[in-house]
Each structure stands twice: as structure tokens, then as C-alpha cells.
Amino acid sequence: MTYTLDQLRGLVAVAEELHFGRAAIRLRMTQPPLSRQIQKLEAAVGVQLLERGTRSVRLTPAGEAFLGEARRILAITESAPELAQRVSSGSTGLVRLAFTASATFGTLGRLLNELEYRLPEVHVELFEMVTREQVAALAGGDIDLGLARPPFDPELFESKLIHRERLLLAVREDHWLAHLRRPVVPADLAREPLIFHSPQKARYFYDLIVSMVPLPHERVFHTVSQVITMLWLVSAGRGVAFVPESAQLVGIPEVVYLRIDTPIPEPVELHLLWPRTSDNPALPRVLATLEYLMP
Structure with a gap:
């Protein structure tokens, strides 16, 4: 089955005008070429689409069914260049975003809401990964953007x-x-069982705490990778744990959060991370949109 867009446009014009002469004027052509277009279309489809009278024309049942498809095909064809232009400009498209589990404590939702409001035609696909995995995925082109720890x-x-x-x-x-x-202060924790971050899977927090809060390693009773796991262990009375302030949003029962003396008042950092070279046209638009969220 082979037919042209001009043939589809001819059928739509005749169906809407119910008159070959008026349809030809609307298409800025003469009636004989329009009649030949419709005949070729009917030959390609293999059924009669129009019933022709001496003074009028009307669609057959098959023509009625085909008309809807003709309009759909024409709409897709006419919108395709605009869609390509929007993708090329970055106003629409797909951005693959990875995030650490602790980034979901407020930051991720705020970021997604902002993107949905300002760039509604850019779809964000989410992947939960620790920072080490994000770095590998960014380098391999598997994701476009990360929420990661330095x-x-x-x-x-x-x-x-x-x-x-x-x-x-x-x-x-x-x-x-x-x-x-x-x-x-560290002296308060000299006899306390500690729930610590894994030096392999949560290296950022492990290094941060070791550098800021000197503690005897023999007091480490449990080593885990996720903040929410630490909080449940605290709730069960298994020890105390160092967590980012945003962990309070999780609402684990029977857990309270205490201030700690640290050399830097707000030492926990979360960064947007992206490759220096990217062929995704939506990424610069996303970064520009999120600029105001950055302190």
C-alpha cells in the first residue's frame, strides 16, 4: 500500500467540502488533478473511498474509517518538524538523572518539581546509585546528570x-x-556502640566523619551503606549514628537528632554532577533551570 501525503490532503479536502470543485480551489489546484489523486489513493488502498454523484460527493463507510487515519497521519507529519526543533533546542527530550538514596530526603523532590514546572516537556528518568556508580555511569554515557557526593x-x-x-x-x-x-563532643561517645558508614559503599560519609569526629574504631558495632538502615538500627537500640540533617524528614520512630561540634558548621555536601562533554541538548536547559537552586 503506497500513497502520498498530497493524496491524503486531497481526500480530507473533498471529505470536508463534499465537492471536488471547492476542494480543488481550497488546495489551489484544478479539479482534474485532484480527481486523479483520489483515484490513485483508492487504487492504493484497494477500496472505494468516495461515492460520486453528478452534483455531490460523499464518503463511503470505508472512506469514513480511512478519513480518521488520514487526518492522524497528516497531523503527525506536520508536527514532526516542530518536535525535532524542540528536541534540538533542548526544550523537550529526556534526561537520565541518578541520585544517592539520601538525596531523596527533600532535595530530589524539590528538584523534580522545579523541572516539571519550568520544563514540562523534558522527561526525567530516575536511577538510584551511590556516587561511585554514578561516576561510572556518567563516564559511560548511561546517565546524563547525577546528585552525588564529592x-x-x-x-x-x-x-x-x-x-x-x-x-x-x-x-x-x-x-x-x-x-x-x-x-x-567526641568524648561523649567513648563508650557508645557506633553504627558506621561503609568505607566501601558510603565512602563520602565515612571519610567525612573520620576526619571530623575522632573516634575509636573498636566502638563500631555495625557498618552499613544506607542512612535509612542506620536509623532503623538506632531505633532498635543497636547504637548511635552520624547522619545528615535532612534524615530527620524520614520520621523513623523513637529516634532524636543531636547537634555535634564539627570544624565546619554544615559539612555535608550534595552536588549536581555531569560530564564535561554531552550530546544531550536537553541537559544545558536542565542545568540552567536548576541554577537558582544552587547556594
Whole structure:
């Protein structure tokens, strides 16, 4: 079955005008070429689409059914160049965004809401990955953008700080530390069982805490990779844990959060991370849209 767009346009014009002469004038052509177009279309489709009278014309049942498809095909064809232009300009398209689990504590939702409001035709596909996995996926072209923890290789990636927050100590609400009227200091934790971040799977938090809060390693009772797991262990009375301030949003029962004396008031950082070279035209638009979220 082979037919042309001009033949489809001819059928639509005749169907709407119900007159070959008026349809020909509308298409800025004479009636004989229009009649030949319709005949060729009927031959290609293999059925009669129009019933022709001496003074009028009307669609056959097959013509009625085919008319809807003809209009759909023409609409797709006419919108295709505009769609290609929007994709090329970055106003529509797909951005693949990876995020760490702790980035879901407020930051990810705020970011997605902003993109949906300002770039409604850009679809964001989500992937949960630790920073190490994000770096590999960005380098391999599997994702376009990450919400990750530093440090990053500046020769391969560009990054911008998007969120900074305090480091807190999570304890059970009936723990003696919960009744302190001052920030916690390392000496307060000398005898406490610690729930610590994995040095392999949560390297950022592990290095951050070791550098800021000197503690005896023999007090580490559990090592895990996810903040939410740490909080449930705290709730079960398995120890105390260092978590980002945004972890309070999770609402784990029987857990309270205490201030800690640290050299930097807000040491926990979350960055937008992307490759220095990308062929995704939507990525620059996304980054420009998120610029105002960056401190």
C-alpha cells in the first residue's frame, strides 16, 4: 500500500467540502488533478473511498474509517518538524538523572518539581546509585546528570554545589545523650556502640566523619551503606549514628537528632554532577533551570 501525503490532503479536502470543485480551489489546484489523486489513493488502498454523484460527493463507510487515519497521519507529519526543533533546542527530550538514596530526603523532590514546572516537556528518568556508580555511569554515557557526593575528577566532570547541611547524631529518644543540653563532643561517645558508614559503599560519609569526629574504631558495632538502615538500627537500640540533617524528614520512630561540634558548621555536601562533554541538548536547559537552586 503506497500513497502520498498530497493524496491524503486531497481526500480530507473533498471529505470536508463534499465537492471536488471547492476542494480543488481550497488546495489551489484544478479539479482534474485532484480527481486523479483520489483515484490513485483508492487504487492504493484497494477500496472505494468516495461515492460520486453528478452534483455531490460523499464518503463511503470505508472512506469514513480511512478519513480518521488520514487526518492522524497528516497531523503527525506536520508536527514532526516542530518536535525535532524542540528536541534540538533542548526544550523537550529526556534526561537520565541518578541520585544517592539520601538525596531523596527533600532535595530530589524539590528538584523534580522545579523541572516539571519550568520544563514540562523534558522527561526525567530516575536511577538510584551511590556516587561511585554514578561516576561510572556518567563516564559511560548511561546517565546524563547525577546528585552525588564529592570529590570528583575535574578533568572528566563538572559539578555545582546544590545543597549543604549539618551532620547530626541520631540516638534513641530514651538514650542518655538525648538529655544533653549542649552539642555532642567526641568524648561523649567513648563508650557508645557506633553504627558506621561503609568505607566501601558510603565512602563520602565515612571519610567525612573520620576526619571530623575522632573516634575509636573498636566502638563500631555495625557498618552499613544506607542512612535509612542506620536509623532503623538506632531505633532498635543497636547504637548511635552520624547522619545528615535532612534524615530527620524520614520520621523513623523513637529516634532524636543531636547537634555535634564539627570544624565546619554544615559539612555535608550534595552536588549536581555531569560530564564535561554531552550530546544531550536537553541537559544545558536542565542545568540552567536548576541554577537558582544552587547556594
